[in-house]
Amino acid sequence: MAETGELNRRVFLLATGALAIALVDCNPRQAATNGATRPPLMPDQLDSYLAIGPNGSVTVFYGRIDGGQGLETSIAQMVAEELDVPLERVRMVMSDTARTVNMGGASGALGVSRSGMHLRSCAAEARRLLLEMAGDALGAPPDSLSVADGVIRTSGGDATISYAQLIGDRHFAAKLTWNGEYGNDLMVSGKAKIKEPSEFKIIGTSPRRKDLPLKVFGRLDMVNDVRLPNMLHARMIRPRVAGAVPVSVDESSIADIPGARVVHIKDLLAVVAPKEWNAIRAAERLKVTWSESHPNFPGHEKLHEHIRNAPVIARHIETENGSVEDGLRNAARVIEGEYEFPTQSHASLGPACGVADVKNGEATVWTSTQKPHYARDGIADLLGLPPERVRAIWMFGTGSYGRNDQGDATADAAVLSQHLGVPVRVQYMRHEGLAWDPKGTASVNRSRAGIDASGKVIAYENIGKAFSRLNTATNEGSAAHVLAGHLLGVPLEPEQSFNVPIASYTFDHKRIGWEVIAPLMERASPLRTTHLRDPYGPPILFGSESFIDEVAAATATDPVEFRLRHLSHPRDRDAVRVAAEKYGWDARPSPKSAQRNADVAIGRGIAFRRHFETFIALVAEVRVTRSTGVIEPLRYVCAHDVGLIVNPETLRHVIDRQLVYGTSRTLFEEVRFDENMVTSVDWLTYPVLHMNSVPQSIEIELISRPESAPSGAGEMALGLVPAAIGNAVFDATGVRLRRVPFTPERVKAALA
């Protein structure tokens, strides 16, 4: 069979160690490049970001990743635009520590706004240098030359020379201005100016995504599909009670499973076998005696009581003007509102997988972590190797939106491979992907507002109290930041941080801040907290945007009108106005009085946010059935201003998909746990959205501002879903929902 033959060939090539070439050969997505002969990767060298091949193909070295939101194509568009080459000629190489500079992995939806803009700048610089070279070759001043499709022409059109002829397979050896930073903060630029919007031919168009055909025809190799000679399959053994560690292991319990072995290093326990199914069977059958552990977790039902009462270990006031206390003292009335958000899991569709080959003091890992460059540093730390002896190669994998469990699986594989001296593939099981991934924190968000006798809001306070969003760091850059490090006893490095909604609303007296409490368990906790997609958006915006609505209702003001009254930035105001107009908003205070006693009621709610330089408003229309407690999202209208739009269709898809995902987090998702352990272990105990709960209609209104720098879009809209739905339910029923997820039981209880 042809396909198997191709795959066998790949395995053979892997065996020869020619990995980069092998992946290129079997996967057209990866570009053929002169990688082996490239100069050393220096952040201030143009060659580190861009290469032109002998056939005129352009290879872009993008030190980030594309988790499936179309960045591979959008970034390629930005480069093609500045170079004046057809998009099809641009190939992207994504994070691989041997081939790309650390541009931050995936983080903060900064792919286009930061790295895309830097690569645009690199492409413009390459074009400028090519024009200079062409000027010498053609004997004409560079500014008299023009470029189309990678071919440079004199003004008369009588002489031409191509990029391939000028530099194909050779190097620019040109220096860029570099700000000395790596990761998200890395900035590079050349002398060339980037194009003006009026000159765009490729930016602003909507070519289809490059990655999709491979996916649709089942031909994309993911990290799960890496197979190396002599590779062992591993399964990790986790305790049933959090904090318990293995005391003794009965290896005879798996003696009859072919090739199965136990690996027990300090508190890290795994089984390995040459065949995957045998590793799974061994993991199920292995008899382990665990230490006593009594984590005394509060349980998910009492978690918010715990958060409310727990001592604050870090506190930060992000914005303060006037005196909230004075304002509240002078107010005719004070409104207070509290909103509770649950612990949520990344719950990636695929539990994490990582492959490692550690030998002769060197390590290579194949990973789908969002931060391959940082993971390289963390694995070097964990293995006691210098970072330059570790190579991390990113591959597509299950969608990951935040610091999910992929880095943990990669680290486990590295530890096991170092111990065993053979390549190891770790594949987590479903229960690990839910019970043991680092989580998005639960929170209690509380607000107060003081209203004067005329109905004007004079004081406003919003404080979010939660576990730290960085109890587990997002960058995986040290052994302390992965589960394996916890189990091997490395000193922990927790950071204390939460965040606040961007304080666009203006009030005379205002205070916005956060408070962090201690984790429920210090080491190897199944409830350790970190960044989950839109790391603090849903918890704090559920509070702040529901409360703004509560204040609007208390002053009998239309919710759109109330927001516009307190927003001054034109882009803030436009987002709110456009969403309301497109929806056909009927201005009136909430709730809608006519449906008070009806079993089925329909309402609409709005929520707004600014995040970085992205301005979004979301109107949700929902149907609530009192007798069942079921909320059905009927219609979403989202106004979205991201500045310059690189690929409008892809942008629409990114917004559409995340609004559906945000609906899942609003209506369904809550990590359950008892006093001992997380009890959400599969899709029955961690319910998520299915087809029947998808909004019937999602309309997206893009606000295009080509003159403004592009901002991010990968996660900002989803944070508005909880408040938009909650506000719509209030409009329909007059009852305010104060705890996510809005499950039927909870909604019924609230409406009773």
Added chain:
Amino acid sequence: MAERFTLTVNGAAHTVEVDDPSMPLLYALRDELQLNNPRFGCGLGQCGACTVHLDGRAVRSCTVAVSAAASAKITTLAGLGTPQTPHPLQTAWIEEQVSQCAYCINGWIMTAAALLEEKPKPSDEEIKTALSDLICRCGTHGAAFRAVKRVVES
């Protein structure tokens, strides 16, 4: 003791040797035949990432024993259509730009293909019901529905 089975996958016969005849088909396809498109998502039949056709029926290969699949005609996503001769759903998936990570894609396309084979013109409700047991964490549900509709209406 090891047992041998012949599996007919995407039109070709393969012999696999397994230590445990109750091993799910998924591991035979992935580990023995190195077919990467069916994916491990839950091992519990709850998500659909491992879906293949068994004699035209969409089944979750993580819950079908390899011994039970030995006499059947097995089709995976890669065998459903090719870039040269795509299945209409694969074309629609590209036209609607449905998937993001695509880890779940086997479930959606293989389940929808089995539905359309059985009932070429299903109603909206029938499409939704057929796809209601699938999980996607990127939120592509609405786009997947539109892609199936596109095929139904063509």
